Structure formats: C-alpha cells, structure tokens
Amino acid sequence: MKFYYSPGVCSLASHIVLREAAMPFAPMRVDLRTHTFNNGADDYYALNPRGYVPLLELADGQLLSEGPLIMQYVGDQVPEKGIVPAWGSMERYRLIERLAFISSELHKNFGPLFDPRMPQDVKAIYHERICDRFGWLEQQLNRRDYMMGAKFSVADAYLFVVCNWGKIVGVDLTAFENLQSLLGRIATRPSVQEALQVEGLV
Ligand SMILES: N[C@@H](CCC(=O)N[C@@H](CS)C(=O)NCC(=O)O)C(=O)O
The missing domain is CATH 1.20.1050.10 (Glutathione S-transferase Yfyf (Class Pi); Chain A, domain 2)
Known part of the structure; x- marks a missing residue:
C-alpha cells in the first residue's frame, strides 16, 4: 500500500490511523505547492485529478480518497484494534x-x-x-x-x-x-x- 500525504494537513489523521492499525505502507510525500511527488518527478494530478491528499493506493492499484473513508477502511482491516465500531451497529x-x-x-x-x-x-x-x-x-x-x-x-x-x-x-x-x-x-x-x-x- 502507498499512502500519499503532506505534512501537518488533514492527511495526518489517516497517517495516525495507519500507524494505529500497524499496517505496512509506503509513505509518499506530496508537495502541495507543485502537486508533485517523488521529489518533483511525478505529477500528483495524474494520480488524483482533485489534487488533494490523503490518498491510499491499495496493493491491487485501487485508489481510495477522502480522509473519513480512508480512516474507516483502515480501521475495518484490523477489527481487533477496535478503532472503528462494527458495520451495522x-x-x-x-x-x-x-x-x-x-x-x-x-x-x-x-x-x-x-x-x-x-x-x-x-x-x-x-x-x-x-x-x-x-x-x-x-x-x-x-x-x-x-x-x-x-x-x-x-x-x-x-x-x-x-x-x-x-x-x-x-x-x-x-x-x-x-x-x-x-x-x-x-x-x-x-x-x-x-x-x-x-x-x-x-
Ligand atoms: N474532502 C477531502 C479534502 C482533503 C483536503 O482538504 N486536503 C487538503 C489538505 S487539508 C489538500 O490536500 N489541499 C491541497 C489542494 O487542494 O491542492 C478529504 O476529506 O479528504
């Protein structure tokens, strides 16, 4: 999994949740002034046309956006941690x-x-x-x-x-x-x- 973030902005919440879940992920820092990543080599808009973080790239290449959704997705992967209540409750x-x-x-x-x-x-x-x-x-x-x-x-x-x-x-x-x-x-x-x-x- 790759996690696209920028320091201190709202993506920090999903970052914290990924660490709570102890799930392996590669942190990918996005420069929000240039909307690039990999030290300016890659265009972030090509990945997320809305240009904002956070963004989670799953192992199968699917992209998940919107922080509240990403946090719930991550929490649901580790039900034993109890950081999101069960669906339907x-x-x-x-x-x-x-x-x-x-x-x-x-x-x-x-x-x-x-x-x-x-x-x-x-x-x-x-x-x-x-x-x-x-x-x-x-x-x-x-x-x-x-x-x-x-x-x-x-x-x-x-x-x-x-x-x-x-x-x-x-x-x-x-x-x-x-x-x-x-x-x-x-x-x-x-x-x-x-x-x-x-x-x-x-
Ligand atoms: N609806 C999005 C909003 C995300 C958002 O506002 N991200 C800001 C940082 S807090 C951002 O990346 N802004 C840069 C931009 O829009 O280019 C979510 O909840 O994840």
Missing part, C-alpha cells in the same frame, strides 16, 4: 456522525483561515463559527475520555489534527478544558508521536 453511525461533524463543521471551516486571499472580516466570520462549533463539542465531551466515549477511535485522530491548526491560524482553544484533556490523551499515543516524527512536525 448504532455505534458505527455515531462514528460517522462525528467524522461528518469534524469534516464539514471544523475541517472545512478552517480552510478560509489559511487562505491569504480571504479578507480579514470574512475570516472573522469563520473564526466565530469554528469557536461556536467547539463550544458545542466541549459540552459533548463532558465525562467522555474520547470522542466516542471510553475508547480511542479514528474520530479522535481527525479531531487532533484539526485542533492543531488552531495554533497556526490563531484559534485559541485553551479555554475548552474537556477538549484540552482529550487532546493531551491523544498526543501520548505512540501512533501520533510516530506520525508527527515521520512528517517532521516534532
């Missing part, structure tokens, strides 16, 4: 609910804050929206060790990555105590530390 729908929340309400609202073309007053609207969503999440995390309850799941890997962006674009999450405790727990996982190391982020 109510818990699985709860996981998908959380992944959709992180993707559409957090991840995609952070995007404009990274865009230098975005006017400051528009950025302020996204900033407010993100803080509002984190306020709701903070209440949800009351008496929960992880996003899904007592156990780590792929949703925690995704949340961890999105929260890290707050430090880069000036979204201060320190007042959210439940969230901070959760992030602290996630950060201690070997999978997280390994992925951060490989991506050159520590």
Whole structure:
C-alpha cells in the first residue's frame, strides 16, 4: 500500500490511523505547492485529478480518497484494534456522525483561515463559527475520555489534527478544558508521536 500525504494537513489523521492499525505502507510525500511527488518527478494530478491528499493506493492499484473513508477502511482491516465500531451497529453511525461533524463543521471551516486571499472580516466570520462549533463539542465531551466515549477511535485522530491548526491560524482553544484533556490523551499515543516524527512536525 502507498499512502500519499503532506505534512501537518488533514492527511495526518489517516497517517495516525495507519500507524494505529500497524499496517505496512509506503509513505509518499506530496508537495502541495507543485502537486508533485517523488521529489518533483511525478505529477500528483495524474494520480488524483482533485489534487488533494490523503490518498491510499491499495496493493491491487485501487485508489481510495477522502480522509473519513480512508480512516474507516483502515480501521475495518484490523477489527481487533477496535478503532472503528462494527458495520451495522448504532455505534458505527455515531462514528460517522462525528467524522461528518469534524469534516464539514471544523475541517472545512478552517480552510478560509489559511487562505491569504480571504479578507480579514470574512475570516472573522469563520473564526466565530469554528469557536461556536467547539463550544458545542466541549459540552459533548463532558465525562467522555474520547470522542466516542471510553475508547480511542479514528474520530479522535481527525479531531487532533484539526485542533492543531488552531495554533497556526490563531484559534485559541485553551479555554475548552474537556477538549484540552482529550487532546493531551491523544498526543501520548505512540501512533501520533510516530506520525508527527515521520512528517517532521516534532
Ligand atoms: N474532502 C477531502 C479534502 C482533503 C483536503 O482538504 N486536503 C487538503 C489538505 S487539508 C489538500 O490536500 N489541499 C491541497 C489542494 O487542494 O491542492 C478529504 O476529506 O479528504
């Protein structure tokens, strides 16, 4: 398997999950400024015309895109690890609910804050929206060790990555105590530390 990623962006969540699963894979670093990989030798658009990461290339050559799907695919390969609930269970729908929340309400609202073309007053609207969503999440995390309850799941890997962006674009999450405790727990996982190391982020 080949895993296409770029340091620190949303692909880091799938990277963490691959390491949680202890599945063998070749990390393929993509330069998102030039949309090339293999040190500029190969055109990433030829592989993924949408140009974004993450992308997982399976042993038979099939390509899987979209982080929430990749994380669930990887989790399903190692059911004994328990990082995704079983298909058909109510818990699985709860996981998908959380992944959709992180993707559409957090991840995609952070995007404009990274865009230098975005006017400051528009950025302020996204900033407010993100803080509002984190306020709701903070209440949800009351008496929960992880996003899904007592156990780590792929949703925690995704949340961890999105929260890290707050430090880069000036979204201060320190007042959210439940969230901070959760992030602290996630950060201690070997999978997280390994992925951060490989991506050159520590
Ligand atoms: N819907 C995609 C979005 C992935 C995405 O937004 N990737 C960003 C990094 S966080 C990216 O690669 N951007 C570079 C580009 O679009 O050229 C997913 O959830 O996997």
